[in-house]
Structures are given as structure tokens and as C-alpha cells.
Amino acid sequence: MITRPNEAGQARLGLAVGIKAAGNAVKRNRIKRLARESFRHRQHELPALDVVVNARPAATKSSSVEIRASLQSHWDRIVRRCVRS
Numbered sequence: 001m002i003t004r005p006n007e008a009g010q011a012r013l014g015l016a017v018g019i020k021a022a023g024n025a026v027k028r029n030r031i032k033r034l035a036r037e038s039f040r041h042r043q044h045e046l047p048a049l050d051v052v053v054n055a056r057p058a059a060t061k062s063s064s065v066e067i068r069a070s071l072q073s074h075w076d077r078i079v080r081r082c083v084r085s
Helices: 025-045 064-084
Strands: 002-005 012-016 049-054
Touching (some): 012 025, 025 064, 049 064
């Protein structure tokens, strides 16, 4: 994940899930769907940030549970860093 402050006043999500990283459209859409769902659940905790989720090739071999857990740990790290600053 890549984060940058924004002037929009709320967190926004961007997705970068390419063919080389995730394979066919079904696999790419699954990863994007999981990322969007995870963002919706944690969006209220995030400050005004632009967040870009960049999928890696290992994501296609991971189960949905593993992807959700990875996203949760990333959201936790972002929230911790924002609280410190």
C-alpha cells in the first residue's frame, strides 16, 4: 500500500491490480473486491489519505482469508502511523 495525505477530507482508495501480478480478470476482480470490502470496513478509522493498493503476484495464490488478514494488518499499520504523527 502507498499512502499520501489528501485535501478531500476523507480517505480514498485506488487499486492497481495488473495482469502480470494477478492473472486473468476473474483473479484480478476477486482481489479488487476483497480490497474494496476491507477498505469500506476500515474507512471510518482512516484520516484524509489517498491509499493505493498494489497487488503482488503472491495474492493470486493466497486464499481470501489470507488476503483479508494481510489487508487488515496494512490498515492497522496505517492507523498506527497516522496516530503517531
